[in-house]
Amino acid sequence: MTAEPAIDVHGLTKSFGGRTVVDDVTLTVQRGEIAGFLGPNGSGKTTTIRLMCGLLSPDAGTGRVLGYDILSQGRRIKLEVGYMTQKFSFYEDLTIEENLRFVAGLYRLKPERQSVADTLADLGLTSRKHQLAGSLSGGWKQRLALAACIMHRPKLLLLDEPTAGVDPLARREFWDEIHRLAGDGLTVLVSTHYMDEAERCHRINYIAYGRLVASGTVPEVIAEAGLVTFTLSGPGTAEAAKRLKGMPGVDQIAPFGTTLHVVGRDGAALEASARQVAQATKTALVKSETSLEDVFIKLMNASPDNA
Known part of the structure:
Protein backbone atom coordinates (compact mmCIF):
# COMPACT_ATOMS: atom_id res chain seq x y z
CA MET A 1 0.00 0.00 0.00
CA THR A 2 1.44 3.38 -1.05
CA ALA A 3 1.85 5.91 1.77
CA GLU A 4 -0.31 9.01 1.57
CA PRO A 5 1.69 12.03 0.33
CA ALA A 6 2.95 14.47 2.95
CA ILE A 7 1.35 17.30 0.94
CA ASP A 8 -1.58 16.78 -1.40
CA VAL A 9 -3.45 20.03 -2.15
CA HIS A 10 -5.76 20.90 -5.04
CA GLY A 11 -6.95 24.20 -6.48
CA LEU A 12 -5.59 26.43 -3.71
CA THR A 13 -6.63 30.03 -4.31
CA LYS A 14 -6.06 33.13 -2.18
CA SER A 15 -6.72 36.81 -2.89
CA PHE A 16 -5.85 39.99 -1.01
CA GLY A 17 -7.48 43.30 -1.87
CA GLY A 18 -8.89 41.98 -5.12
CA ARG A 19 -5.54 40.60 -6.30
CA ASP A 24 -5.54 27.35 -8.51
CA VAL A 25 -2.35 25.69 -7.23
CA THR A 26 -2.26 21.89 -7.11
CA LEU A 27 0.82 20.37 -5.50
CA THR A 28 1.91 16.94 -4.26
CA VAL A 29 4.99 16.17 -2.17
CA GLN A 30 5.78 12.56 -1.25
CA ARG A 31 6.94 11.59 2.23
CA GLY A 32 10.71 11.75 2.67
CA GLU A 33 11.07 13.97 -0.38
CA ILE A 34 13.00 17.26 -0.63
CA ALA A 35 10.79 19.40 -2.84
CA PRO A 40 10.25 35.20 -8.70
CA ASN A 41 9.63 37.57 -5.80
CA GLY A 42 5.91 38.13 -5.34
CA SER A 43 5.02 34.88 -7.08
CA GLY A 44 2.95 33.51 -4.16
CA LYS A 45 5.44 31.03 -2.65
CA THR A 46 5.17 32.30 0.93
CA THR A 47 1.37 32.57 0.79
CA THR A 48 1.10 29.01 -0.56
CA ILE A 49 3.32 27.71 2.24
CA GLY A 54 -2.63 26.27 8.57
CA LEU A 55 -1.55 29.89 9.04
CA LEU A 56 -3.95 31.11 6.33
CA SER A 57 -7.29 29.82 5.07
CA PRO A 58 -7.75 29.48 1.29
CA ASP A 59 -10.58 31.21 -0.54
CA ALA A 60 -10.96 28.02 -2.59
CA GLY A 61 -9.33 24.62 -2.80
CA THR A 62 -8.92 21.52 -0.68
CA GLY A 63 -6.15 19.28 0.47
CA ARG A 64 -4.41 17.28 3.13
CA VAL A 65 -1.06 17.83 4.82
CA LEU A 66 0.37 14.92 6.83
CA GLY A 67 -3.04 13.30 6.52
CA TYR A 68 -4.91 16.26 8.05
CA ASP A 69 -7.50 18.38 6.26
CA ILE A 70 -6.14 21.90 5.67
CA LEU A 71 -9.62 23.41 6.06
CA SER A 72 -10.63 21.86 9.38
CA GLN A 73 -7.46 20.51 11.03
CA GLY A 74 -5.03 23.41 10.79
CA ARG A 75 -4.10 23.15 14.46
CA ARG A 76 -3.06 19.51 14.09
CA ILE A 77 -0.94 20.40 11.07
CA LYS A 78 0.86 23.17 12.96
CA LEU A 79 1.88 20.75 15.72
CA GLU A 80 3.61 18.41 13.26
CA VAL A 81 5.23 21.01 10.98
CA GLY A 82 8.44 22.99 11.40
CA TYR A 83 8.24 26.35 9.62
CA MET A 84 11.38 28.44 9.09
CA THR A 85 10.59 31.95 7.82
CA GLN A 86 12.78 34.26 5.75
CA LYS A 87 13.40 36.61 8.67
CA PHE A 88 15.38 35.64 11.77
CA SER A 89 12.69 35.80 14.46
CA PHE A 90 14.35 34.84 17.74
CA TYR A 91 15.30 36.94 20.75
CA GLU A 92 18.67 38.51 19.98
CA ASP A 93 19.34 39.39 23.64
CA LEU A 94 18.97 35.74 24.70
CA THR A 95 21.57 33.03 24.24
CA ILE A 96 21.17 30.15 21.82
CA GLU A 97 20.29 27.84 24.71
CA GLU A 98 17.78 30.29 26.18
CA ASN A 99 16.04 30.68 22.82
CA LEU A 100 15.74 26.91 22.46
CA ARG A 101 14.43 26.55 26.02
CA PHE A 102 11.74 29.11 25.15
CA VAL A 103 10.73 27.09 22.07
CA ALA A 104 10.76 23.86 24.09
CA GLY A 105 8.35 25.50 26.52
CA LEU A 106 5.99 26.49 23.72
CA TYR A 107 5.83 22.87 22.55
CA ARG A 108 5.73 21.57 26.15
CA LEU A 109 8.62 19.22 25.47
CA LYS A 110 9.54 16.94 28.37
CA PRO A 111 12.14 16.68 29.72
CA GLU A 112 12.88 20.20 28.55
CA ARG A 113 16.59 20.27 29.39
CA GLN A 114 17.25 17.00 27.59
CA SER A 115 15.31 18.14 24.51
CA VAL A 116 17.38 21.32 24.35
CA ALA A 117 20.65 19.46 24.93
CA ASP A 118 19.87 16.92 22.22
CA THR A 119 18.96 19.65 19.72
CA LEU A 120 22.13 21.62 20.50
CA ALA A 121 24.19 18.48 19.87
CA ASP A 122 22.34 17.52 16.69
CA LEU A 123 22.98 20.90 15.06
CA GLY A 124 26.54 21.40 16.35
CA LEU A 125 25.53 24.28 18.63
CA THR A 126 26.67 22.95 22.02
CA SER A 127 29.96 24.87 22.08
CA ARG A 128 28.09 28.12 21.30
CA LYS A 129 25.07 27.63 23.54
CA HIS A 130 25.96 30.61 25.78
CA GLN A 131 26.45 33.00 22.84
CA LEU A 132 23.85 35.73 22.36
CA ALA A 133 21.71 35.15 19.30
CA GLY A 134 22.19 38.75 18.19
CA SER A 135 25.96 38.27 17.94
CA LEU A 136 25.74 35.29 15.57
CA SER A 137 26.73 35.42 11.90
CA GLY A 138 24.08 34.74 9.28
CA GLY A 139 25.07 31.08 9.00
CA TRP A 140 24.85 30.42 12.74
CA LYS A 141 21.53 32.30 13.00
CA GLN A 142 20.27 30.05 10.26
CA ARG A 143 21.44 26.98 12.19
CA LEU A 144 19.70 28.21 15.35
CA ALA A 145 16.48 28.77 13.39
CA LEU A 146 16.68 25.26 11.95
CA ALA A 147 17.33 23.81 15.42
CA ALA A 148 14.21 25.53 16.76
CA CYS A 149 12.14 24.19 13.85
CA ILE A 150 13.10 20.54 14.32
CA MET A 151 13.39 20.19 18.10
CA HIS A 152 9.76 19.04 18.42
CA ARG A 153 10.48 16.29 15.84
CA PRO A 154 8.12 17.47 13.06
CA LYS A 155 7.20 15.24 10.15
CA LEU A 156 7.28 18.09 7.62
CA LEU A 157 9.75 20.98 7.37
CA LEU A 158 8.71 24.12 5.47
CA LEU A 159 11.64 26.40 4.67
CA ALA A 182 15.42 13.75 4.81
CA GLY A 183 17.43 10.53 4.99
CA ASP A 184 15.91 9.98 8.43
CA GLY A 185 12.39 10.32 6.96
CA LEU A 186 11.66 14.05 7.28
CA THR A 187 9.77 15.63 4.35
CA VAL A 188 11.05 19.05 3.25
CA LEU A 189 9.51 21.78 1.10
CA VAL A 190 12.01 24.60 0.52
CA SER A 191 11.61 27.81 -1.42
CA THR A 192 14.82 29.21 -2.93
CA HIS A 193 16.19 31.52 -5.60
CA TYR A 194 19.46 29.65 -5.97
CA MET A 195 19.78 27.32 -8.95
CA ASP A 196 22.39 25.11 -7.26
CA GLU A 197 19.98 24.59 -4.37
CA ALA A 198 17.13 23.74 -6.72
CA GLU A 199 19.34 21.07 -8.28
CA ARG A 200 19.84 19.47 -4.84
CA CYS A 201 16.08 18.83 -4.50
CA HIS A 202 14.48 15.53 -5.45
CA ARG A 203 11.75 17.39 -7.34
CA ILE A 204 11.09 21.05 -8.10
CA ASN A 205 7.92 23.09 -8.47
CA TYR A 206 7.96 26.46 -10.22
CA ILE A 207 5.31 29.07 -9.42
CA ALA A 208 5.02 32.31 -11.38
CA TYR A 209 2.65 35.07 -10.33
CA GLY A 210 0.41 32.74 -8.39
CA ARG A 211 0.21 29.84 -10.85
CA LEU A 212 2.16 26.58 -10.73
CA VAL A 213 3.66 26.30 -14.22
CA ALA A 214 6.21 23.47 -13.97
CA SER A 215 6.77 20.44 -11.76
CA GLY A 216 9.06 17.41 -11.85
CA THR A 217 12.68 16.38 -11.46
CA VAL A 218 15.28 18.85 -12.73
CA PRO A 219 15.92 16.83 -15.94
CA GLU A 220 12.16 16.54 -16.54
CA VAL A 221 11.57 20.29 -16.14
CA ILE A 222 14.49 21.13 -18.43
CA ALA A 223 13.32 18.63 -21.07
CA GLU A 224 9.70 19.82 -20.96
CA ALA A 225 10.80 23.43 -21.54
CA GLY A 226 11.87 22.46 -25.08
CA LEU A 227 14.80 24.89 -25.20
CA VAL A 228 17.99 24.68 -27.30
CA THR A 229 21.22 26.34 -26.15
CA PHE A 230 24.40 27.34 -28.02
CA THR A 231 27.57 28.83 -26.55
CA LEU A 232 29.80 31.33 -28.33
CA SER A 233 33.32 31.92 -27.04
CA GLY A 234 36.21 34.20 -27.92
CA PRO A 235 37.06 37.91 -27.83
CA ALA A 254 23.34 35.78 -21.46
CA PRO A 255 27.08 36.47 -21.06
CA PHE A 256 29.03 34.13 -18.75
CA GLY A 257 32.59 35.40 -18.37
CA THR A 258 34.23 35.06 -21.80
CA THR A 259 31.35 33.02 -23.24
CA LEU A 260 27.89 33.89 -24.46
CA HIS A 261 24.87 31.61 -24.01
CA VAL A 262 22.15 31.91 -26.65
CA VAL A 263 18.84 30.15 -25.99
CA GLY A 264 15.67 29.61 -27.97
CA ARG A 265 12.73 27.32 -28.68
CA ASP A 266 13.19 27.09 -32.48
CA GLY A 267 16.40 25.09 -32.69
CA ALA A 268 16.90 25.37 -36.45
CA ALA A 269 16.35 29.13 -36.57
CA LEU A 270 18.52 29.63 -33.47
CA GLU A 271 21.40 27.62 -34.92
CA ALA A 272 21.26 29.50 -38.23
CA SER A 273 21.37 32.87 -36.45
CA ALA A 274 24.13 31.78 -34.07
CA ARG A 275 26.29 30.38 -36.90
CA GLN A 276 25.90 33.56 -38.95
CA VAL A 277 26.95 35.76 -36.04
CA ALA A 278 29.76 33.41 -34.96
CA GLN A 279 31.30 33.61 -38.43
CA ALA A 280 30.94 37.41 -38.56
CA THR A 281 32.52 37.90 -35.10
CA LYS A 282 35.09 35.08 -35.36
CA THR A 283 33.74 33.35 -32.25
CA ALA A 284 33.61 29.59 -31.68
CA LEU A 285 30.15 28.02 -31.61
CA VAL A 286 29.15 24.81 -29.80
CA LYS A 287 25.82 23.29 -28.78
CA SER A 288 25.45 23.22 -24.99
CA GLU A 289 23.27 21.81 -22.25
CA THR A 290 20.29 23.97 -21.35
CA SER A 291 20.57 25.13 -17.74
CA LEU A 292 17.85 25.32 -15.12
CA GLU A 293 18.34 29.08 -15.03
CA ASP A 294 17.59 29.27 -18.78
CA VAL A 295 14.34 27.41 -18.14
CA PHE A 296 13.31 29.68 -15.28
CA ILE A 297 13.94 32.81 -17.35
CA LYS A 298 11.70 31.34 -20.06
CA LEU A 299 8.97 30.49 -17.54
CA MET A 300 9.11 34.00 -16.03
CA ASN A 301 8.89 35.68 -19.43
CA ALA A 302 5.97 33.46 -20.44
CA SER A 303 3.91 34.16 -17.31
CA PRO A 304 1.65 37.24 -17.08
CA ASP A 305 2.39 39.51 -14.11
CA ASN A 306 -0.68 39.60 -11.84
CA ALA A 307 0.31 42.86 -10.13
Whole structure:
Protein backbone atom coordinates (compact mmCIF):
# COMPACT_ATOMS: atom_id res chain seq x y z
CA MET A 1 0.00 0.00 0.00
CA THR A 2 1.44 3.38 -1.05
CA ALA A 3 1.85 5.91 1.77
CA GLU A 4 -0.31 9.01 1.57
CA PRO A 5 1.69 12.03 0.33
CA ALA A 6 2.95 14.47 2.95
CA ILE A 7 1.35 17.30 0.94
CA ASP A 8 -1.58 16.78 -1.40
CA VAL A 9 -3.45 20.03 -2.15
CA HIS A 10 -5.76 20.90 -5.04
CA GLY A 11 -6.95 24.20 -6.48
CA LEU A 12 -5.59 26.43 -3.71
CA THR A 13 -6.63 30.03 -4.31
CA LYS A 14 -6.06 33.13 -2.18
CA SER A 15 -6.72 36.81 -2.89
CA PHE A 16 -5.85 39.99 -1.01
CA GLY A 17 -7.48 43.30 -1.87
CA GLY A 18 -8.89 41.98 -5.12
CA ARG A 19 -5.54 40.60 -6.30
CA THR A 20 -5.19 36.84 -6.68
CA VAL A 21 -1.89 35.89 -5.04
CA VAL A 22 -2.31 32.10 -5.27
CA ASP A 23 -4.24 30.95 -8.33
CA ASP A 24 -5.54 27.35 -8.51
CA VAL A 25 -2.35 25.69 -7.23
CA THR A 26 -2.26 21.89 -7.11
CA LEU A 27 0.82 20.37 -5.50
CA THR A 28 1.91 16.94 -4.26
CA VAL A 29 4.99 16.17 -2.17
CA GLN A 30 5.78 12.56 -1.25
CA ARG A 31 6.94 11.59 2.23
CA GLY A 32 10.71 11.75 2.67
CA GLU A 33 11.07 13.97 -0.38
CA ILE A 34 13.00 17.26 -0.63
CA ALA A 35 10.79 19.40 -2.84
CA GLY A 36 12.00 22.72 -4.21
CA PHE A 37 9.56 25.60 -4.50
CA LEU A 38 10.81 28.24 -6.89
CA GLY A 39 9.63 31.44 -8.48
CA PRO A 40 10.25 35.20 -8.70
CA ASN A 41 9.63 37.57 -5.80
CA GLY A 42 5.91 38.13 -5.34
CA SER A 43 5.02 34.88 -7.08
CA GLY A 44 2.95 33.51 -4.16
CA LYS A 45 5.44 31.03 -2.65
CA THR A 46 5.17 32.30 0.93
CA THR A 47 1.37 32.57 0.79
CA THR A 48 1.10 29.01 -0.56
CA ILE A 49 3.32 27.71 2.24
CA ARG A 50 1.17 29.49 4.83
CA LEU A 51 -2.00 28.02 3.32
CA MET A 52 -0.54 24.53 3.62
CA CYS A 53 0.61 24.83 7.22
CA GLY A 54 -2.63 26.27 8.57
CA LEU A 55 -1.55 29.89 9.04
CA LEU A 56 -3.95 31.11 6.33
CA SER A 57 -7.29 29.82 5.07
CA PRO A 58 -7.75 29.48 1.29
CA ASP A 59 -10.58 31.21 -0.54
CA ALA A 60 -10.96 28.02 -2.59
CA GLY A 61 -9.33 24.62 -2.80
CA THR A 62 -8.92 21.52 -0.68
CA GLY A 63 -6.15 19.28 0.47
CA ARG A 64 -4.41 17.28 3.13
CA VAL A 65 -1.06 17.83 4.82
CA LEU A 66 0.37 14.92 6.83
CA GLY A 67 -3.04 13.30 6.52
CA TYR A 68 -4.91 16.26 8.05
CA ASP A 69 -7.50 18.38 6.26
CA ILE A 70 -6.14 21.90 5.67
CA LEU A 71 -9.62 23.41 6.06
CA SER A 72 -10.63 21.86 9.38
CA GLN A 73 -7.46 20.51 11.03
CA GLY A 74 -5.03 23.41 10.79
CA ARG A 75 -4.10 23.15 14.46
CA ARG A 76 -3.06 19.51 14.09
CA ILE A 77 -0.94 20.40 11.07
CA LYS A 78 0.86 23.17 12.96
CA LEU A 79 1.88 20.75 15.72
CA GLU A 80 3.61 18.41 13.26
CA VAL A 81 5.23 21.01 10.98
CA GLY A 82 8.44 22.99 11.40
CA TYR A 83 8.24 26.35 9.62
CA MET A 84 11.38 28.44 9.09
CA THR A 85 10.59 31.95 7.82
CA GLN A 86 12.78 34.26 5.75
CA LYS A 87 13.40 36.61 8.67
CA PHE A 88 15.38 35.64 11.77
CA SER A 89 12.69 35.80 14.46
CA PHE A 90 14.35 34.84 17.74
CA TYR A 91 15.30 36.94 20.75
CA GLU A 92 18.67 38.51 19.98
CA ASP A 93 19.34 39.39 23.64
CA LEU A 94 18.97 35.74 24.70
CA THR A 95 21.57 33.03 24.24
CA ILE A 96 21.17 30.15 21.82
CA GLU A 97 20.29 27.84 24.71
CA GLU A 98 17.78 30.29 26.18
CA ASN A 99 16.04 30.68 22.82
CA LEU A 100 15.74 26.91 22.46
CA ARG A 101 14.43 26.55 26.02
CA PHE A 102 11.74 29.11 25.15
CA VAL A 103 10.73 27.09 22.07
CA ALA A 104 10.76 23.86 24.09
CA GLY A 105 8.35 25.50 26.52
CA LEU A 106 5.99 26.49 23.72
CA TYR A 107 5.83 22.87 22.55
CA ARG A 108 5.73 21.57 26.15
CA LEU A 109 8.62 19.22 25.47
CA LYS A 110 9.54 16.94 28.37
CA PRO A 111 12.14 16.68 29.72
CA GLU A 112 12.88 20.20 28.55
CA ARG A 113 16.59 20.27 29.39
CA GLN A 114 17.25 17.00 27.59
CA SER A 115 15.31 18.14 24.51
CA VAL A 116 17.38 21.32 24.35
CA ALA A 117 20.65 19.46 24.93
CA ASP A 118 19.87 16.92 22.22
CA THR A 119 18.96 19.65 19.72
CA LEU A 120 22.13 21.62 20.50
CA ALA A 121 24.19 18.48 19.87
CA ASP A 122 22.34 17.52 16.69
CA LEU A 123 22.98 20.90 15.06
CA GLY A 124 26.54 21.40 16.35
CA LEU A 125 25.53 24.28 18.63
CA THR A 126 26.67 22.95 22.02
CA SER A 127 29.96 24.87 22.08
CA ARG A 128 28.09 28.12 21.30
CA LYS A 129 25.07 27.63 23.54
CA HIS A 130 25.96 30.61 25.78
CA GLN A 131 26.45 33.00 22.84
CA LEU A 132 23.85 35.73 22.36
CA ALA A 133 21.71 35.15 19.30
CA GLY A 134 22.19 38.75 18.19
CA SER A 135 25.96 38.27 17.94
CA LEU A 136 25.74 35.29 15.57
CA SER A 137 26.73 35.42 11.90
CA GLY A 138 24.08 34.74 9.28
CA GLY A 139 25.07 31.08 9.00
CA TRP A 140 24.85 30.42 12.74
CA LYS A 141 21.53 32.30 13.00
CA GLN A 142 20.27 30.05 10.26
CA ARG A 143 21.44 26.98 12.19
CA LEU A 144 19.70 28.21 15.35
CA ALA A 145 16.48 28.77 13.39
CA LEU A 146 16.68 25.26 11.95
CA ALA A 147 17.33 23.81 15.42
CA ALA A 148 14.21 25.53 16.76
CA CYS A 149 12.14 24.19 13.85
CA ILE A 150 13.10 20.54 14.32
CA MET A 151 13.39 20.19 18.10
CA HIS A 152 9.76 19.04 18.42
CA ARG A 153 10.48 16.29 15.84
CA PRO A 154 8.12 17.47 13.06
CA LYS A 155 7.20 15.24 10.15
CA LEU A 156 7.28 18.09 7.62
CA LEU A 157 9.75 20.98 7.37
CA LEU A 158 8.71 24.12 5.47
CA LEU A 159 11.64 26.40 4.67
CA ASP A 160 10.97 29.84 3.17
CA GLU A 161 14.18 31.04 1.47
CA PRO A 162 16.26 29.82 4.41
CA THR A 163 19.72 30.56 2.98
CA ALA A 164 19.23 34.15 1.82
CA GLY A 165 22.19 36.26 2.93
CA VAL A 166 24.51 33.48 4.10
CA ASP A 167 27.90 32.56 2.65
CA PRO A 168 28.48 29.58 0.29
CA LEU A 169 30.05 27.38 2.99
CA ALA A 170 27.09 27.93 5.34
CA ARG A 171 24.69 27.15 2.49
CA ARG A 172 26.55 23.94 1.68
CA GLU A 173 26.52 22.83 5.33
CA PHE A 174 22.83 23.72 5.65
CA TRP A 175 21.94 21.56 2.65
CA ASP A 176 24.05 18.68 3.94
CA GLU A 177 21.95 18.89 7.11
CA ILE A 178 18.69 18.96 5.13
CA HIS A 179 19.68 15.81 3.24
CA ARG A 180 20.62 14.12 6.52
CA LEU A 181 17.20 14.94 7.97
CA ALA A 182 15.42 13.75 4.81
CA GLY A 183 17.43 10.53 4.99
CA ASP A 184 15.91 9.98 8.43
CA GLY A 185 12.39 10.32 6.96
CA LEU A 186 11.66 14.05 7.28
CA THR A 187 9.77 15.63 4.35
CA VAL A 188 11.05 19.05 3.25
CA LEU A 189 9.51 21.78 1.10
CA VAL A 190 12.01 24.60 0.52
CA SER A 191 11.61 27.81 -1.42
CA THR A 192 14.82 29.21 -2.93
CA HIS A 193 16.19 31.52 -5.60
CA TYR A 194 19.46 29.65 -5.97
CA MET A 195 19.78 27.32 -8.95
CA ASP A 196 22.39 25.11 -7.26
CA GLU A 197 19.98 24.59 -4.37
CA ALA A 198 17.13 23.74 -6.72
CA GLU A 199 19.34 21.07 -8.28
CA ARG A 200 19.84 19.47 -4.84
CA CYS A 201 16.08 18.83 -4.50
CA HIS A 202 14.48 15.53 -5.45
CA ARG A 203 11.75 17.39 -7.34
CA ILE A 204 11.09 21.05 -8.10
CA ASN A 205 7.92 23.09 -8.47
CA TYR A 206 7.96 26.46 -10.22
CA ILE A 207 5.31 29.07 -9.42
CA ALA A 208 5.02 32.31 -11.38
CA TYR A 209 2.65 35.07 -10.33
CA GLY A 210 0.41 32.74 -8.39
CA ARG A 211 0.21 29.84 -10.85
CA LEU A 212 2.16 26.58 -10.73
CA VAL A 213 3.66 26.30 -14.22
CA ALA A 214 6.21 23.47 -13.97
CA SER A 215 6.77 20.44 -11.76
CA GLY A 216 9.06 17.41 -11.85
CA THR A 217 12.68 16.38 -11.46
CA VAL A 218 15.28 18.85 -12.73
CA PRO A 219 15.92 16.83 -15.94
CA GLU A 220 12.16 16.54 -16.54
CA VAL A 221 11.57 20.29 -16.14
CA ILE A 222 14.49 21.13 -18.43
CA ALA A 223 13.32 18.63 -21.07
CA GLU A 224 9.70 19.82 -20.96
CA ALA A 225 10.80 23.43 -21.54
CA GLY A 226 11.87 22.46 -25.08
CA LEU A 227 14.80 24.89 -25.20
CA VAL A 228 17.99 24.68 -27.30
CA THR A 229 21.22 26.34 -26.15
CA PHE A 230 24.40 27.34 -28.02
CA THR A 231 27.57 28.83 -26.55
CA LEU A 232 29.80 31.33 -28.33
CA SER A 233 33.32 31.92 -27.04
CA GLY A 234 36.21 34.20 -27.92
CA PRO A 235 37.06 37.91 -27.83
CA GLY A 236 34.12 38.84 -30.07
CA THR A 237 31.28 37.82 -27.75
CA ALA A 238 30.31 41.39 -26.83
CA GLU A 239 29.82 42.21 -30.52
CA ALA A 240 28.04 38.88 -31.03
CA ALA A 241 25.55 39.75 -28.28
CA LYS A 242 24.67 43.02 -30.03
CA ARG A 243 24.15 41.30 -33.38
CA LEU A 244 22.07 38.44 -32.00
CA LYS A 245 19.40 40.70 -30.45
CA GLY A 246 16.13 40.28 -32.34
CA MET A 247 17.44 37.62 -34.73
CA PRO A 248 15.23 34.63 -35.66
CA GLY A 249 15.08 31.92 -32.98
CA VAL A 250 16.92 33.95 -30.33
CA ASP A 251 14.91 34.17 -27.09
CA GLN A 252 17.68 34.70 -24.51
CA ILE A 253 21.23 36.06 -24.61
CA ALA A 254 23.34 35.78 -21.46
CA PRO A 255 27.08 36.47 -21.06
CA PHE A 256 29.03 34.13 -18.75
CA GLY A 257 32.59 35.40 -18.37
CA THR A 258 34.23 35.06 -21.80
CA THR A 259 31.35 33.02 -23.24
CA LEU A 260 27.89 33.89 -24.46
CA HIS A 261 24.87 31.61 -24.01
CA VAL A 262 22.15 31.91 -26.65
CA VAL A 263 18.84 30.15 -25.99
CA GLY A 264 15.67 29.61 -27.97
CA ARG A 265 12.73 27.32 -28.68
CA ASP A 266 13.19 27.09 -32.48
CA GLY A 267 16.40 25.09 -32.69
CA ALA A 268 16.90 25.37 -36.45
CA ALA A 269 16.35 29.13 -36.57
CA LEU A 270 18.52 29.63 -33.47
CA GLU A 271 21.40 27.62 -34.92
CA ALA A 272 21.26 29.50 -38.23
CA SER A 273 21.37 32.87 -36.45
CA ALA A 274 24.13 31.78 -34.07
CA ARG A 275 26.29 30.38 -36.90
CA GLN A 276 25.90 33.56 -38.95
CA VAL A 277 26.95 35.76 -36.04
CA ALA A 278 29.76 33.41 -34.96
CA GLN A 279 31.30 33.61 -38.43
CA ALA A 280 30.94 37.41 -38.56
CA THR A 281 32.52 37.90 -35.10
CA LYS A 282 35.09 35.08 -35.36
CA THR A 283 33.74 33.35 -32.25
CA ALA A 284 33.61 29.59 -31.68
CA LEU A 285 30.15 28.02 -31.61
CA VAL A 286 29.15 24.81 -29.80
CA LYS A 287 25.82 23.29 -28.78
CA SER A 288 25.45 23.22 -24.99
CA GLU A 289 23.27 21.81 -22.25
CA THR A 290 20.29 23.97 -21.35
CA SER A 291 20.57 25.13 -17.74
CA LEU A 292 17.85 25.32 -15.12
CA GLU A 293 18.34 29.08 -15.03
CA ASP A 294 17.59 29.27 -18.78
CA VAL A 295 14.34 27.41 -18.14
CA PHE A 296 13.31 29.68 -15.28
CA ILE A 297 13.94 32.81 -17.35
CA LYS A 298 11.70 31.34 -20.06
CA LEU A 299 8.97 30.49 -17.54
CA MET A 300 9.11 34.00 -16.03
CA ASN A 301 8.89 35.68 -19.43
CA ALA A 302 5.97 33.46 -20.44
CA SER A 303 3.91 34.16 -17.31
CA PRO A 304 1.65 37.24 -17.08
CA ASP A 305 2.39 39.51 -14.11
CA ASN A 306 -0.68 39.60 -11.84
CA ALA A 307 0.31 42.86 -10.13
